[in-house]
Amino acid sequence: MLVREDLFTPTIAPMPAPAKPPWPAPSTLYPAAFGGAVAAAAILVLNGGRLGIRAGHRLMVVGVAVAALVCRLWLLRSGLGLTGIYSISVAAEGIGVYLVAAPVHRRAFRSYQLRADAPTAARVVPGLVADVSGWLLEAVLAVFVLGSA
Amino acid sequence: MTAPDAGPDPAVARAWALLEAGRPEQALDQLARVPAALAEDPSVFAARAEALVRTERWAEAATVARHGLAATGPDPGLFAQLGLALCELGDHPSAEGAYLNGLREDPHDVQLLCRYAQLCLVANQVEKATGLLGLAAEEDPGHPMVYVVRIQAAWVRGGDRAAERASREFLGAYPDIAVARAMHGFTASVRGRTGTAFASFRQAVAAEPTDPDYAEAAREARIAAHPLLLPLRPVYRLGAIRTWLLAAGVIVGLRLLGQREVAGIAGVVWLGYVVYSWLVPLLVRRLVPGRGPYR
Numbered sequence: 001m002l003v004r005e006d007l008f009t010p011t012i013a014p015m016p017a018p019a020k021p022p023w024p025a026p027s028t029l030y031p032a033a034f035g036g037a038v039a040a041a042a043i044l045v046l047n048g049g050r051l052g053i054r055a056g057h058r059l060m061v062v063g064v065a066v067a068a069l070v071c072r073l074w075l076l077r078s079g080l081g082l083t084g085i086y087s088i089s090v091a092a093e094g095i096g097v098y099l100v101a102a103p104v105h106r107r108a109f110r111s112y113q114l115r116a117d118a119p120t121a122a123r124v125v126p127g128l129v130a131d132v133s134g135w136l137l138e139a140v141l142a143v144f145v146l147g148s149a
Numbered sequence: 150m151t152a153p154d155a156g157p158d159p160a161v162a163r164a165w166a167l168l169e170a171g172r173p174e175q176a177l178d179q180l181a182r183v184p185a186a187l188a189e190d191p192s193v194f195a196a197r198a199e200a201l202v203r204t205e206r207w208a209e210a211a212t213v214a215r216h217g218l219a220a221t222g223p224d225p226g227l228f229a230q231l232g233l234a235l236c237e238l239g240d241h242p243s244a245e246g247a248y249l250n251g252l253r254e255d256p257h258d259v260q261l262l263c264r265y266a267q268l269c270l271v272a273n274q275v276e277k278a279t280g281l282l283g284l285a286a287e288e289d290p291g292h293p294m295v296y297v298v299r300i301q302a303a304w305v306r307g308g309d310r311a312a313e314r315a316s317r318e319f320l321g322a323y324p325d326i327a328v329a330r331a332m333h334g335f336t337a338s339v340r341g342r343t344g345t346a347f348a349s350f351r352q353a354v355a356a357e358p359t360d361p362d363y364a365e366a367a368r369e370a371r372i373a374a375h376p377l378l379l380p381l382r383p384v385y386r387l388g389a390i391r392t393w394l395l396a397a398g399v400i401v402g403l404r405l406l407g408q409r410e411v412a413g414i415a416g417v418v419w420l421g422y423v424v425y426s427w428l429v430p431l432l433v434r435r436l437v438p439g440r441g442p443y444r
Contacts, residue, residue: 013242015241095394115271
């Protein structure tokens with residue numbers, strides 16, 4: 001809770017333009033939903049850096065992504081029939097990671113949009129790269145985990 | 150900023166009248182006719198800085214405000230203009246310094262409190278912005294700037310409904326000013342009400358035809374309201390996250406009910422819909438002309 005004196009104390013640090021503009025926060029849902037936890041974490045961590053989100057939050061996103069990935073692999077291994085809805089489980093995993101990060105990312109992106117000059121980056125190619133890498137990594141892990149069951 | 154004083158010369162009064170009529174370039178012409186003896190008058194600096202702010206000539210506005218402060222001494226209005234110009238130039242710490250200097254002169258200045266709150270929103274310091282907004286609202290809850298910052302603060306926090314409510318109140322209190330129309334259009338577009346957004350931005354353009362930001366916003370709203378984008382209205386209204394969760398829920402539900410083929414078709418349809426949402430807006434953007442008229 002801020003008191004009146006706090007409101008009149010300087011707190012604004014320089015806000016240099018990011019070396020690379022951020023992606024619009026809502027659109028990071030797409031690589032997350034198509035690529036799963038690995039793609040989601042990659043895009044969200046990169047975008048978090050561009051939006052100036054603190055390192056602790058970015059680490060938390062990585063932690064949630066690892067937890068989601070482990071959870072899905074465990075469910076696959078336990079034979080709950082998830083193999084039949086492999087792609088849906090990947091999407092659910094990615095959307096879950098996105099939802100955890102979304103409130104902080106949305107707020108940071110909207111603040112960024114209020115700047116006088118707030119360009120955004122094209123997102124199709126990085127999204128596709130994250131998705132393909134995420135799918136490959138998840139497929140290798142799934143084969144490894146299911147193969148050792 | 151409104152006219153602080155009629156000024157010592159009729160040209161200054163005419164300049165303010167032109168500013169209020171949304172003709173800042175002509176106001177600058179009027180100010181060029183002010184006699185040299187009055188060039189150092191505070192009202193001349195204030196009017197010139199305001200005209201430069203409205204024409205978005207930020208570097209010149211900052212220079213004039215600085216000269217005015219040096220020549221006439223501390224003035225909350227000039228500090229507000231200096232802060233805004235510096236903020237637009239990307240020098241945020243200096244902008245904060247200007248606002249704080251102004252607030253030391255007059256801690257009750259609503260415009261300074263609101264501008265400082267906006268700067269805090271840009272810096273993602275939403276709690277501080279809300280505190281400053283509270284102070285401004287205590288001074289004058291019906292001030293247009295208070296409405297604008299209320300809407301922006303609610304939007305940054307993610308309270309899109311609250312922002313829309315505040316914009317309706319703003320429009321109710323000031324139905325004739327362009328910024329109220331524009332803020333109403335903005336919150337309508339955030340909530341996916343594309344038709345309302347386009348109508349509001351058109352009215353804002355009609356009220357201030359020279360403002361390029363309103364014209365650009367009207368074009369964006371026209372794109373969103375294009376008939377080819379009608380199938381995307383559910384995404385605009387519900388938001389991408391809810392739409393995705395709904396789609397995933399339907400597909401998973403169908404699979405759990407044993408309808409594997411129907412679920413597969415639903416998945417393909419959904420994928421097609423997503424691709425449509427990526428490609429067709431790009432096409433519509435090419436179809437809608439870059440320039441108006443959007444009135």
